[in-house]
Amino acid sequence: MVYPKRTTPPKVNDTNAMPPVQAIIAKELRSYFVSPIVYVVGSVFLLTFGFLAYLYIVFTGAQAIQLMQMQGGTAQINLNDLVFRNLFASMRFVLLLILPILTMRLLAEERKLRTFEFLMTAPVRVSEIIVGKFISVYLVFIGMLLLTTLVPLTLALFSDFDWYPVLTGYLGMTLLGGFFLAVGLFASSITENQIVAAFTSFGLLLMCWLLAGLGSLLGDTPAGHVVSYLSFMEHFDHLVRGLVDTKDLVYYVSGTVLMLFLAHRVVDSSRWK
Amino acid sequence: MIEVRNITKRYGHLTAIDRVTFRVEKGEVLAFLGPNGAGKTTTMRILTSFIPATEGTAQVAGFDCADQPDEVKKRIGYLPETPPVYQELTVFEYLAFVGKLRGLSGADLTAGMNRVMERLSLGSVRQRLIANLSRGYRQRVGLAQALIHDPPVLILDEPTVGLDPKQIIEIRELIKSLAGSHSVILSTHILPEATAVCQRVVIINGGRIVAEDTPDQLSARLRRSEKISVTLKAPPANVLERFRTVAGVEHVMTTPDPRTILIECALGRDIREEVARFAVGQDWGLLEMKPVAMTLEDVFLKLTQREDGLSKADDATESERH
Numbered sequence A: 001m002v003y004p005k006r007t008t009p010p011k012v013n014d015t016n017a018m019p020p021v022q023a024i025i026a027k028e029l030r031s032y033f034v035s036p037i038v039y040v041v042g043s044v045f046l047l048t049f050g051f052l053a054y055l056y057i058v059f060t061g062a063q064a065i066q067l068m069q070m071q072g073g074t075a076q077i078n079l080n081d082l083v084f085r086n087l088f089a090s091m092r093f094v095l096l097l098i099l100p101i102l103t104m105r106l107l108a109e110e111r112k113l114r115t116f117e118f119l120m121t122a123p124v125r126v127s128e129i130i131v132g133k134f135i136s137v138y139l140v141f142i143g144m145l146l147l148t149t150l151v152p153l154t155l156a157l158f159s160d161f162d163w164y165p166v167l168t169g170y171l172g173m174t175l176l177g178g179f180f181l182a183v184g185l186f187a188s189s190i191t192e193n194q195i196v197a198a199f200t201s202f203g204l205l206l207m208c209w210l211l212a213g214l215g216s217l218l219g220d221t222p223a224g225h226v227v228s229y230l231s232f233m234e235h236f237d238h239l240v241r242g243l244v245d246t247k248d249l250v251y252y253v254s255g256t257v258l259m260l261f262l263a264h265r266v267v268d269s270s271r272w273k
Numbered sequence B: 001m002i003e004v005r006n007i008t009k010r011y012g013h014l015t016a017i018d019r020v021t022f023r024v025e026k027g028e029v030l031a032f033l034g035p036n037g038a039g040k041t042t043t044m045r046i047l048t049s050f051i052p053a054t055e056g057t058a059q060v061a062g063f064d065c066a067d068q069p070d071e072v073k074k075r076i077g078y079l080p081e082t083p084p085v086y087q088e089l090t091v092f093e094y095l096a097f098v099g100k101l102r103g104l105s106g107a108d109l110t111a112g113m114n115r116v117m118e119r120l121s122l123g124s125v126r127q128r129l130i131a132n133l134s135r136g137y138r139q140r141v142g143l144a145q146a147l148i149h150d151p152p153v154l155i156l157d158e159p160t161v162g163l164d165p166k167q168i169i170e171i172r173e174l175i176k177s178l179a180g181s182h183s184v185i186l187s188t189h190i191l192p193e194a195t196a197v198c199q200r201v202v203i204i205n206g207g208r209i210v211a212e213d214t215p216d217q218l219s220a221r222l223r224r225s226e227k228i229s230v231t232l233k234a235p236p237a238n239v240l241e242r243f244r245t246v247a248g249v250e251h252v253m254t255t256p257d258p259r260t261i262l263i264e265c266a267l268g269r270d271i272r273e274e275v276a277r278f279a280v281g282q283d284w285g286l287l288e289m290k291p292v293a294m295t296l297e298d299v300f301l302k303l304t305q306r307e308d309g310l311s312k313a314d315d316a317t318e319s320e321r322h
């Protein structure tokens, strides 16, 4: 058995080279922080988070005063139930509105500015491009989330609450955000128009949200369970209440992977036209 | 190094290229010459594995462009029609990014970046954002991108578009210097460019190859006769008839300038001496005499316009032939 001789030895040695994924992440992060998008989206996110937290705290305070007047003496108020649960539940909607803005440029811009042809003719796999872009926007999002921890940290100075559901709430936001970003990346892969990409992800996420309504309409039937499972609402509620269930984690992770896979398919097939 | 056999590319009903066949040897520079919409970019996209051919096979360095894209991509440097630059990066950051995607790192990366920045005179703009660069500089950054990893095969789609004359000459020198060690295929619709830098020219029109040869051979092949132009100080009224009596002269034609006459003889004969002696003997005041070579431009126009039935290159001379 004779093996065919290699015609040319590979020109570059891949052993000590920086993997392309890392180069893509570094470049994408650079692009994000040069453009105003991250600053605008980040400010809106942080301001909304802070403002909602403030509203819920004031509301809770008013309730506490009422309670004290009615019962006399001291009343126990629960920050976990009255502030954090509401806050996280509202953030779901805020994330749905702002994360598509972060992801809309990821692939659409490459097509528009003709750098797509360069990426596709560079010795990089489509999966590396998708994963690199996803990780970069995920890092931006996680950075934003970390800044919001100032709110619970400040509250912890003045009051007492259970950290566990707060942490699982953050876990929920991280998973939910990852899923939203993956949907956004997919939407960005199908068009060269960033506005179209953003609205496509709004649309997909809203539909996913409405499944929850449909699920509760169908009630306690097998179909109802399936439909509710498909919506991201229910899973998030569990986590916010401090219930960490593998079923919910599997939901988010598989949803994210599915969306990345779809984006991969779209990019991979788009050049075969 | 590059071998293209019978490739056809259809976009729906439109046939962008039709059974194109050619090859580029190792170390050779080939020009792909054709008017707008001829199919140059389409052919290059197939060669870089960006799009597949509808029919036929294309190979780069022995690897099939459709079946082994990874191997092909490793071996090519590609400058697309639009320079693929990221506006928000500086020239330095951009080249570093490209180098890393190409698998360069450490000292190799630095060396590659320095080499292309020097060869394309990008040193002075290395810290500027690409968004703020002029078109010519962006084109140079695009070229630097294709050269950074010193690939054995270069595919350059209109490499000198948007450059100033000095830069055009420099880039042509650069491409010439690549010959021998690299296989280069470049597309252009500028004829002098093809003659200046390439050993071989493929002329493509309407998706089909209409001619393929060295620049000299191409013009020789289409030339059916030698022509000389003669300018006289005082030509008599019957100058055409008088010249016809000179041995070897086949046709004599007027030109828009009444003092200049075009004399044609059989291919391969040189009758300049006879014509000169005759003109001087007649005391017509011979001011200038020079051979008229058919330029590649004439060839190009002839080949690409023949199908439409209007051959402008011929109009000027041949209508006055008899």
Ligand SMILES: Nc1ncnc2c1ncn2[C@@H]1O[C@H](COP(=O)(O)OP(=O)(O)OP(=O)(O)O)[C@@H](O)[C@H]1O
Binding pocket: B011, B014, B015, B016, B034, B035, B036, B037, B038, B039, B040, B041, B042, B043, B081, B189
């Ligand atoms: N994606 C596409 N979809 C449909 N038609 C296309 C596509 N790309 C190219 N064409 C058509 O294929 C033909 C060849 O185009 P191509 O871009 O290869 O020409 P070209 O020789 O590069 O021209 P130019 O000198 O203007 O760059 C044109 O008629 C063009 O309209």
Ligand SMILES: [Mg+2]
Binding pocket: B040, B041, B042, B081, B157
């Ligand atoms: Mg073109």
